[in-house]
Structures are given as C-alpha cells and as structure tokens.
Amino acid sequence: MGRLEGKVAIITGAAQGMGAEHARRFVHEGALTIFTDINEDAGNQLAAELGERSLFIRHDVSRESDWQTVIDAGEKQFGPINVLVNNAGILGPGVKTADLAEADFLKVCAINLTATFLGTKHVIPSMIRAGGGSIVNVSSISGIVAIYGTPNSAYAASKFAVRGLTKQVAIEYGEHAIRANSVHPGYIRTPMMTAALDEDQIKVASGSVPIKRVGEVEDVSNLVVFLASDESGFITGSEYIIDGGLTAL
Ligand SMILES: NC(=O)c1ccc[n+]([C@@H]2O[C@H](COP(=O)([O-])OP(=O)(O)OC[C@H]3O[C@@H](n4cnc5c(N)ncnc54)[C@H](O)[C@@H]3O)[C@@H](O)[C@H]2O)c1
Numbered sequence: 001m002g003r004l005e006g007k008v009a010i011i012t013g014a015a016q017g018m019g020a021e022h023a024r025r026f027v028h029e030g031a032l033t034i035f036t037d038i039n040e041d042a043g044n045q046l047a048a049e050l051g052e053r054s055l056f057i058r059h060d061v062s063r064e065s066d067w068q069t070v071i072d073a074g075e076k077q078f079g080p081i082n083v084l085v086n087n088a089g090i091l092g093p094g095v096k097t098a099d100l101a102e103a104d105f106l107k108v109c110a111i112n113l114t115a116t117f118l119g120t121k122h123v124i125p126s127m128i129r130a131g132g133g134s135i136v137n138v139s140s141i142s143g144i145v146a147i148y149g150t151p152n153s154a155y156a157a158s159k160f161a162v163r164g165l166t167k168q169v170a171i172e173y174g175e176h177a178i179r180a181n182s183v184h185p186g187y188i189r190t191p192m193m194t195a196a197l198d199e200d201q202i203k204v205a206s207g208s209v210p211i212k213r214v215g216e217v218e219d220v221s222n223l224v225v226f227l228a229s230d231e232s233g234f235i236t237g238s239e240y241i242i243d244g245g246l247t248a249l
Pocket of ligand 1 (some may be wrong): 037
C-alpha cells in the first residue's frame with residue numbers, strides 16, 4: 001500500500017522542478033493528485049505521463065478566484081482535499097534593496113506569500129470536510145537566514161513570512177486535525193537554479209555545502225511525502241531545513 005493511499009492532494013507550481021517530482025511521487029504513493037501551474041504545455045505533458053490518478057489545472061496561484069475553481073474541480077473529480085503543497089514560487093530580480101522596484105517586491109510576495117495564504121484559506125473548508133489534512137508550505141533557507149552575496153530582499157521577506165504564516169495556521173487548525181509545516185530547501189537542482197547559476201557556479205555552490213553536492217528534486221520529495229502522510233501525524237507548526245548542512249555552518 002502506498003504511503004499516500006486515500007489522500008487527495010493539490011500541488012502548485014508542479015509543471016516542472018520540485019513540484020513536478022512531488023506530483024510523480026504522490027501518484028506513485030497512491031494519492032489522487034491535482035497539480036497546477038501557469039505553464040500549460042509542461043503541465044499537460046506531465047498529466048499524460050501521470051494518467052488518470054492525476055488532474056492538471058491551469059492556475060495562477062496569485063489570483064484568489066483561481067483557487068476556488070481549482071478546489072471545486074478537484075473535489076468534484078476526487079473528493080475533499082486533505083493535502084495542499086504550496087510549492088509555486090519565483091526568485092525575482094537579484095538586485096540590492098535600494099534598487100528593487102516596489103512592483104517587483106510586490107510580485108514576489110504575491111506569488112510566494114499571498115498565494116500561500118490564499119491556498120490555505122480556500123482549502124481549509126475542504127480539509128474540514130475531509131476530516132483533516134496536511135498543508136506543506138515550501139519556503140527556503142532564505143526563510144531561515146539571509147544569504148550573503150545574493151541580494152534578494154523580496155524573496156527573503158516572502159519566505160520568512162511563509163514560516164510565520166505556517167505556524168499560525170498550525171495552532172489555529174490543530175483542533176480540526178489540520179497540520180501545517182514549512183520546508184526550507186537549500187540549493188536544489190531545478191530549472192529555477194539552472195536559470196540563476198551556470199555549471200561553474202553550481203560547482204562552487206556544491207563545494208560550499210557540507211555534504212558536497214547540491215540537492216536533487218528527489219531529496220525534497222522524500223520530505224514532502226513524509227509531511228503529507230500520516231507518518232508525520234504528530235508534527236505541526238515545524239520547519240524542516242533540507243540543505244545538506246549549509247545553514248549549520
Ligand atoms: N531550486 C532551489 O534551489 C530552491 C531553493 C529553495 C526554495 N525553493 C523553492 O521551491 C519551490 C519550487 O522551486 P523550483 O526550484 O522547483 O522552481 P521552478 O522555477 O523550477 O518551478 C516553479 C514552478 O512554479 C510555477 N509558477 C511560477 N509562478 C506561478 C504562478 N503565479 N502560479 C502558478 N505557478 C507558478 C512555474 O511555472 C514553475 O513551473 C519555490 O517555492 C522555490 O522558491 C527552490
């Protein structure tokens with residue numbers, strides 16, 4: 001029996017990168033999996049690979065009206081939702097704070113933070129109908145420490161705030177058997193990373209990690225499956241750093 005048998009899950013930003021791997025693992029572990037993204041082509045391609053235990057929906061996480069559509073369509077097809085993985089995220093421009101436009105700051109916050117709030121807000125009634133659930137919010141080590149040499153105050157602000165939002169939701173909804181935890185990846189090889197760093201820079205990054213490599217999407221999926229499953233039933237309001245030891249330095 002799969003570790004996510006009986007679960008109905010929504011994973012955002014899942015057409016590529018970590019989210020796509022989470023979707024693969026969720027289906028493999030028995031979850032009925034709704035995965036969403038703004039990238040329709042890549043989403044439809046993954047849906048063809050994953051088959052009828054999955055449903056792809058085009059979804060801009062920063063639009064509140066899109067959330068109700070996703071939850072209604074997901075419930076109609078598979079039943080009440082008991083797992084939400086708020087994974088979609090963007091980096092934003094890598095410029096120092098005095099050079100950062102307000103519009104760029106707000107855009108990063110809309111996708112990384114406000115969308116996590118919106119997803120949580122709209123999924124809770126469905127989770128209560130399901131008898132409980134698990135919300136997994138993907139933050140970053142940038143939600144734990146500031147990263148020297150990579151200016152990105154919008155990203156840091158949004159990822160720190162996701163951590164606080166997670167803890168507040170955990171204490172508000174524990175009585176409904178709804179858990180909420182945050183995940184804080186370090187360097188993980190995804191299109192987001194390869195867009196920001198070339199192979200030489202990835203080598204340098206690997207050398208700075210105590211485990212001497214960057215993470216792979218599978219590393220993070222192992223953690224997300226655990227947090228989504230009943231194996232983590234007494235874990236809520238916690239943050240999980242997955243960075244090969246980088247922030248332990
Ligand atoms: N890769 C890393 O090293 C790393 C490290 C720490 C945290 N993270 C976080 O992990 C998560 C996944 O990152 P990734 O590396 O897989 O990124 P990625 O860029 O490879 O994939 C992100 C996905 O989100 C989608 N997306 C972007 N804006 C969206 C929107 N408005 N609505 C819906 N979908 C949208 C993109 O289309 C894309 O498919 C993000 O929250 C990111 O901040 C990544």
